[in-house]
Amino acid sequence: MESKSSDENCNNPNSELHPSKLMMASHFLRALFRIQHTTTDSSFAGRSRKIRRAAYASMAYSVGTKRSWSSALLRKLRSRSRLRSPNPRRAKYAALPGKPRVARPQQREMDQAQVLRELVPGGTSMDDCRLLEETTDFVRCLSTQVRLMQAVVDSVSI
Amino acid sequence: MPIEMSSRRSRITDEEINELISKLQSLLPESRRRSTSRASASKLLKETCSYIRSLHREVDDLSDRLSDLMSTMDSNSPQAEIIRSILRS
8 A cells, every 4th residue: 555655754763864854954954054144133032933934944845745734834934935024914824833823712622633634734625534644744744853953952052 | 433534435444544543643752642542533633733732832942942052152163164064065
């Protein structure tokens, strides 16, 4: 069966040097250097926002259009950068995954699959089966990205 | 069935669904996996949602820490130059 295809994308546990992991690391590190050398908005919060964006960008670029979640995330990132300069307020409508836009007190009553759909980029247009596949890949990548960031922090801290 | 299946279910077998579910479960960290070991798929989805949210929070937190470290990092250090030359090649 074709279930192997989900392993080639992000984190095959047996391969430490999986190509997309290296790509993710390379993209992220490059972005960090660029951020460090930028003179515009060198505030703590501004840098932090850029780093956060670079994290999601490196995830999305390393997987590319192979997955629905990564395509959706790429679209979100691109629309966000287009909106940013002309009217910063509108960037709210293309929020990056982590930032909650609305408080959700009723969550326990909601269908959990629906909740998951809103957490996985592009999830709202998927059927349940696709959602499970995409979620698996998305979670792998996101946890890899977190480990990557932790590794950078560890190597820079004394 | 805990998960509400769409009409496409006829193309996907129960076995495949179970495989996907156990794959997803294997991605959850140990501490979360224990509480869902004999639970329904719905509980697994809940744990997954919770795990994804915590990963996003970690990204936020690590971004802050990197931002902080950057303000003190010397970008002309030998280590930085080594990394830069690796990235260039």
